[in-house]
Amino acid sequence: MSKEKLISRYNAAERINHWIVAVCFMLLAISGLAFFYPAFFWLTGVFGTPQLARIIHPFVGVLMFLGFFRQFFRYWHHNLFNKEDIKWMLSVKQVLSGHEVGDTGKYNGGQKGMFWLMSGCLLVLICTGVIIWRPYFAYYFPIDLIRVALLLHAWSALVLIAGIVVHVYAAIWVRGTIRAMVEGVVTHAWAKKHHPRWYREVTGDKNKP
Amino acid sequence: MSLQSQDILRRSASPTQPPIAREHKAEVAKLIDVSTCIGCKACQVACSEWNDLRDEVGNNVGVYDNPADLSAESWTVMRYSETEQNGKLEWLIRKDGCMHCADPGCLKACPSPGAIIQYANGIVDFQSEHCIGCGYCISGCPFNVPRINQKDNKAYKCTLCSDRVSVGQEPACVKTCPTGAIRFGSKEDMKEYAQERVDELKTRGYANAGLYDPQGVGGTHVMYVLHHADQPELYHGLKKDPQISPVVSLWKGILKPLSTIGLAASLLFGFFHYIGVGPNKAEDEEEEDKV
Numbered sequence: 001m002s003k004e005k006l007i008s009r010y011n012a013a014e015r016i017n018h019w020i021v022a023v024c025f026m027l028l029a030i031s032g033l034a035f036f037y038p039a040f041f042w043l044t045g046v047f048g049t050p051q052l053a054r055i056i057h058p059f060v061g062v063l064m065f066l067g068f069f070r071q072f073f074r075y076w077h078h079n080l081f082n083k084e085d086i087k088w089m090l091s092v093k094q095v096l097s098g099h100e101v102g103d104t105g106k107y108n109g110g111q112k113g114m115f116w117l118m119s120g121c122l123l124v125l126i127c128t129g130v131i132i133w134r135p136y137f138a139y140y141f142p143i144d145l146i147r148v149a150l151l152l153h154a155w156s157a158l159v160l161i162a163g164i165v166v167h168v169y170a171a172i173w174v175r176g177t178i179r180a181m182v183e184g185v186v187t188h189a190w191a192k193k194h195h196p197r198w199y200r201e202v203t204g205d206k207n208k209p
Numbered sequence: 210m211s212l213q214s215q216d217i218l219r220r221s222a223s224p225t226q227p228p229i230a231r232e233h234k235a236e237v238a239k240l241i242d243v244s245t246c247i248g249c250k251a252c253q254v255a256c257s258e259w260n261d262l263r264d265e266v267g268n269n270v271g272v273y274d275n276p277a278d279l280s281a282e283s284w285t286v287m288r289y290s291e292t293e294q295n296g297k298l299e300w301l302i303r304k305d306g307c308m309h310c311a312d313p314g315c316l317k318a319c320p321s322p323g324a325i326i327q328y329a330n331g332i333v334d335f336q337s338e339h340c341i342g343c344g345y346c347i348s349g350c351p352f353n354v355p356r357i358n359q360k361d362n363k364a365y366k367c368t369l370c371s372d373r374v375s376v377g378q379e380p381a382c383v384k385t386c387p388t389g390a391i392r393f394g395s396k397e398d399m400k401e402y403a404q405e406r407v408d409e410l411k412t413r414g415y416a417n418a419g420l421y422d423p424q425g426v427g428g429t430h431v432m433y434v435l436h437h438a439d440q441p442e443l444y445h446g447l448k449k450d451p452q453i454s455p456v457v458s459l460w461k462g463i464l465k466p467l468s469t470i471g472l473a474a475s476l477l478f479g480f481f482h483y484i485g486v487g488p489n490k491a492e493d494e495e496e497e498d499k500v
Contacts, residue, residue: 035320035343037465038222044341050321051362054341096482098489134344135362144454147348151460158468162475169479174489193491 005188007202009180017070018181024064025164031057032157058133065126072119078106079116084197085109105197114167121160128153214375216329221319232329238396239369239380241304242406242434243444244418246390248273248287248302252382256285259370259381279305281358281365285382288445294437295414303433303444304382304391307354307367309333311427314453315366317461318349331396331430332369340364349461351426351451369430399432406434425452 034043342362370380410418419438
């Protein structure tokens with residue numbers, strides 16, 4: 001291959017931030033699924049013992065929330081929906097066959113949807129997580145609220161896990177994407193194909209393809 | 210391995226049948242006749258003595274209730290309620306503690322395999338070494354019974370003296386009750402005896418006397434004879450129709466298959482999409498753009 005032309009997409013701080021959140025998520029999803037599915041209870045072993053998993057899970061949750069909180073303020077303004085995103089979402093079938101639709105900016109409609117889904121889930125998870133957190137906080141809340149919090153915590157966690165499956169798959173499927181979050185760069189071709197408006201913004205290229 | 214009973218009807222967080230070969234045991238029940246209880250608290254003392262519990266002595270909070278609430282080291286407490294019925298003051302005294310539900314909410318909610326078991330005789334018992342201290346049992350219980358001990362973060366409650374019962378003895382509270390207000394035997398016998406008591410109470414003017422064996426939790430293995438069975442709330446808020454909260458049933462019920470389908474669908478979609486469509490490469494188009 002000849003010399004690639006590269007564009008910076010995520011700086012080191014953004015990448016470290018992302019991977020802290022990602023590692024927290026993995027630990028939380030594994031231990032959380034263990035608490036949810038009896039047949040997967042052995043996954044509590046990710047933290048050593050079941051009791052340790054019960055103790056450590058919420059602290060990792062707080063760390064993930066803080067990490068995501070930082071990400072939220074890095075990216076929220078890139079994730080406001082516009083007309084092009086609607087076009088993208090309406091043509092999602094075509095997108096899934098590998099043909100991009102619309103003049104996509106830094107993020108496409110699917111990514112923006114995922115951003116708000118994750119933000120919503122994280123907010124529900126931290127709030128309900130505090131309410132059900134024993135032995136520290138649960139004592140301060142009425143039992144009916146704790147029950148609802150337990151249900152919502154499980155439900156939003158499962159939605160988030162399904163969302164992350166899509167998030168990870170999309171990164172694997174769209175070649176050159178993982179590199180953006182590992183090395184911080186993408187190729188011109190990648191940017192031009194998947195995020196044409198963003199490509200023009202960062203390169204100063206005036207020509208719409 | 211502890212001594213085995215091999216008569217385990219249900220075991221928390223266990224999808225397969227626990228050892229059940231010796232299930233041929235009569236369902237037992239403790240019958241608490243509220244109308245003959247004098248509130249002496251001998252049962253509280255007997256409970257602490259047999260189970261070797263030493264709760265803090267605590268303070269008088271202005272009423273007879275002492276300890277004021279159940280705790281990890283007080284598995285039964287007397288609840289005193291004053292009420293006016295038929296123009297007369299009544300002092301209702303109820304011995305509170307685990308009801309040993311036939312459909313135990315604690316066991317349903319518990320995520321730790323084997324931390325809560327239900328024996329064939331109906332006793333619901335916590336196996337503390339498996340308890341992880343999450344408190345899910347507290348949310349599952351319709352009677353607000355389990356308590357987490359701050360010393361070890363394990364949940365505790367009345368065992369119905371499962372150790373005594375397993376060797377043919379009655380629970381300690383039953384043994385000690387000076388008025389015979391607490392009885393123990395097969396559930397069938399206890400229902401029969403309760404009926405006698407109810408009939409007698411009716412002749413004494415308690416037209417609504419009755420047995421408390423709530424069917425919303427499949428019946429209980431601790432039952433009350435109440436003079437006002439139509440108003441169990443009079444007895445320190447005893448619930449009229451206790452049930453496992455529908456929220457807990459959703460969480461431990463339909464949410465599981467739904468989420469399994471959802472997660473499996475997202476994984477399978479990803480897998481087969483990749484197999485079907487292949488990777489989404491931008492480099493093919495790069496060829497034309499090369500400078």
